[in-house]
Amino acid sequence: MHELLTPAEMAEADRLTIAAGTPGIELMERAGRAVADVVGRRPLSTPVLVLCGPGNNGGDGFVAARILTERGFRVRLALAGPRDALRGDAALAAARWRGPVEDAFAAPLDPSGVIVDALLGAGLARDVAGAMAALIDRVNRGGRPVVAVDLPSGIDGASGLVRGIAVRAGETVTFFRRKPGHVLLPGRLHCGAVRLAQIGIAGAVLERIAPRLFLNVPALWRPAFPVLAVDGNKYRRGHALAVSGGIEATGAARMAARAALRIGAGLVTVAAPSSALMVLAGALEAVMVRRADGAAGLGRLLEDARRNAVVMGPGLDPDEETRAMVEAVFAAPRPLVLDAGAITAFAADPERLFRGVAASATPTVLTPHDGEFARLFAGAVEPGAGKSERALRAARLAGAVVVLKGPDTVVAAPDGRAAIADNAPPTLGTAGSGDVLAGMIGGLMAQGMPAFEAASAAVWMHGAAAQRFGRGLIAEDLPDLLPGVLQALETDEDGAGGD
Ligand SMILES: NC(=O)C1=CN([C@@H]2O[C@H](COP(=O)(O)OP(=O)(O)OC[C@H]3O[C@@H](n4cnc5c(N)ncnc54)[C@H](OP(=O)(O)O)[C@@H]3O)[C@@H](O)[C@H]2O)[C@@H](O)CC1
Numbered sequence: 001m002h003e004l005l006t007p008a009e010m011a012e013a014d015r016l017t018i019a020a021g022t023p024g025i026e027l028m029e030r031a032g033r034a035v036a037d038v039v040g041r042r043p044l045s046t047p048v049l050v051l052c053g054p055g056n057n058g059g060d061g062f063v064a065a066r067i068l069t070e071r072g073f074r075v076r077l078a079l080a081g082p083r084d085a086l087r088g089d090a091a092l093a094a095a096r097w098r099g100p101v102e103d104a105f106a107a108p109l110d111p112s113g114v115i116v117d118a119l120l121g122a123g124l125a126r127d128v129a130g131a132m133a134a135l136i137d138r139v140n141r142g143g144r145p146v147v148a149v150d151l152p153s154g155i156d157g158a159s160g161l162v163r164g165i166a167v168r169a170g171e172t173v174t175f176f177r178r179k180p181g182h183v184l185l186p187g188r189l190h191c192g193a194v195r196l197a198q199i200g201i202a203g204a205v206l207e208r209i210a211p212r213l214f215l216n217v218p219a220l221w222r223p224a225f226p227v228l229a230v231d232g233n234k235y236r237r238g239h240a241l242a243v244s245g246g247i248e249a250t251g252a253a254r255m256a257a258r259a260a261l262r263i264g265a266g267l268v269t270v271a272a273p274s275s276a277l278m279v280l281a282g283a284l285e286a287v288m289v290r291r292a293d294g295a296a297g298l299g300r301l302l303e304d305a306r307r308n309a310v311v312m313g314p315g316l317d318p319d320e321e322t323r324a325m326v327e328a329v330f331a332a333p334r335p336l337v338l339d340a341g342a343i344t345a346f347a348a349d350p351e352r353l354f355r356g357v358a359a360s361a362t363p364t365v366l367t368p369h370d371g372e373f374a375r376l377f378a379g380a381v382e383p384g385a386g387k388s389e390r391a392l393r394a395a396r397l398a399g400a401v402v403v404l405k406g407p408d409t410v411v412a413a414p415d416g417r418a419a420i421a422d423n424a425p426p427t428l429g430t431a432g433s434g435d436v437l438a439g440m441i442g443g444l445m446a447q448g449m450p451a452f453e454a455a456s457a458a459v460w461m462h463g464a465a466a467q468r469f470g471r472g473l474i475a476e477d478l479p480d481l482l483p484g485v486l487q488a489l490e491t492d493e494d495g496a497g498g499d
């Protein structure tokens with residue numbers, strides 16, 4: 001259930017189902033019934049106003065209105081557009097509605113009831129303007145609870161972007177599988193609670209559609225998650241290397257290192273410039289410290305093949321020394337996580353980074369926040385596109401897994417897969433939490449997890465850890481919350497392994 005279908009893919013699911021023998025009107029009847037089931041949880045005395053648009057989204061609205069009326073609700077229905085313009089299944093559904101049809105552009109909004117938004121769904125084709133925009137604005141200002149059909153009208157199902165203006169719903173009923181627009185911001189904020197309804201589309205259609213976008217849940221990466229061998233030892237659990245900044249910037253690498261160790265790497269070493277060696281040596285216990293000055297020093301540490309994954313960037317200056325150290329890792333290729341200063345270091349010459357990734361052929365993960373992303377991919381990736389699209393284009397360009405962070409972190413792979421997270425609480429917006437995430441990814445790659453799965457797992461676990469703590473979270477807390485998350489994953493006690 002963790003596949004996310006774009007509106008085009010959903011239309012294909014629809015087409016395949018109809019071709020296999022289920023009439024379209026039957027799908028619409030089931031969709032409308034699912035909407036009626038959600039709306040119908042309210043007391044029978046709740047007045048219902050169904051706003052229908054000109055396409056099949058409106059058709060679902062006609063069905064829901066009929067079923068709610070049959071169940072005893074007092075239902076008004078208003079159509080945005082001329083009735084004789086309805087086509088196909090929507091026209092059939094409208095013909096089954098016996099009640100009056102008001103003009104949605106003129107109808108008063110009921111001051112006390114619930115509104116069903118069946119104006120625009122997957123067929124949204126352009127920015128909402130004119131009378132439709134004014135209607136949506138009226139719905140939003142009215143402050144009535146809204147149940148959206150498929151998508152809040154005006155939300156782009158593929159990108160989650162608002163096309164002009166969009167309904168703000170308290171609940172959204174969608175069909176078969178969620179769409180990216182339910183998970184990506186701002187769409188997610190317009191959806192309220194998303195209810196997923198099955199309408200008789202067989203899961204087997206997914207084999208034909210081969211979706212590439214996923215909700216980031218454990219089911220996506222659990223098969224690749226490291227398993228502890230009874231006869232294992234610390235060396236078999238991998239050895240991560242976190243590169244520290246100078247004496248005033250050692251905390252970032254320490255947090256990344258602690259996170260790498262907590263997530264299961266058998267050994268973790270902080271590579272320290274001479275200036276910071278004493279500070280780090282005094283501050284670390286299970287995490288080891290080794291001197292490494294610049295590219296040459298780092299290169300020497302990498303002569304030991306057991307050091308099998310590197311995390312760089314937290315606490316590093318975006319300068320030539322940092323660029324040279326990144327290239328030292330490319331020369332002795334190791335799975336590599338680049339964050340913060342190691343990303344910004346290449347802002348003036350991103351091609352240099354991309355060439356290095358390609359030449360080393362080592363799995364590389366870039367973990368930019370929006371600002372770092374804009375610096376590295378300025379010009380190459382248009383800022384107006386949706387977040388998953390931007391991350392995917394960047395991943396292809398860089399030949400690396402790109403983790404575009406935020407409340408809806410997208411992990412994008414160069415092969416076109418992307419995972420979108422919806423479990424990160426805003427408490428993660430605290431200094432250093434990104435450093436911890438970089439360390440977690442490195443710790444999983446040290447254990448042999450492939451880059452896309454490691455990054456997806458780390459992002460999910462980062463959110464889950466923060467959820468466990470609640471308010472007052474600081475980055476230092478995050479590594480020590482990982483044991484609870486790991487144990488829950490193993491026992492599946494919080495249902496994390498389902499979808
Ligand atoms: N797929 C499935 O499996 C199932 C799908 N189902 C349902 O079908 C829905 C998709 O239906 P759909 O394709 O007819 O599109 P829909 O969202 O009604 O919009 C198209 C209409 O809106 C118009 N329009 C577009 N943009 C506009 C704008 N900015 N401002 C104003 N108007 C605009 C456009 O007009 P036109 O572009 O032709 O001028 C056209 O008339 C889907 O969301 C789900 O609810 C279920 O019944 C069961 C199974």
Ligand SMILES: Nc1ncnc2c1ncn2[C@@H]1O[C@H](COP(=O)(O)OP(=O)(O)O)[C@@H](O)[C@H]1O
Nearest residue numbers: 405406407424425426428429431432433434435
């Ligand atoms: N509002 C938010 N909701 C959820 N997660 C957030 C939010 N703001 C930030 N985060 C997460 O917190 C982390 C911050 O990383 P970053 O910006 O690199 O911070 P730092 O450089 O201080 O470590 C990222 O994982 C990001 O996804």
Ligand SMILES: [K+]
Nearest residue numbers: 117120151153
């Ligand atoms: K809608």
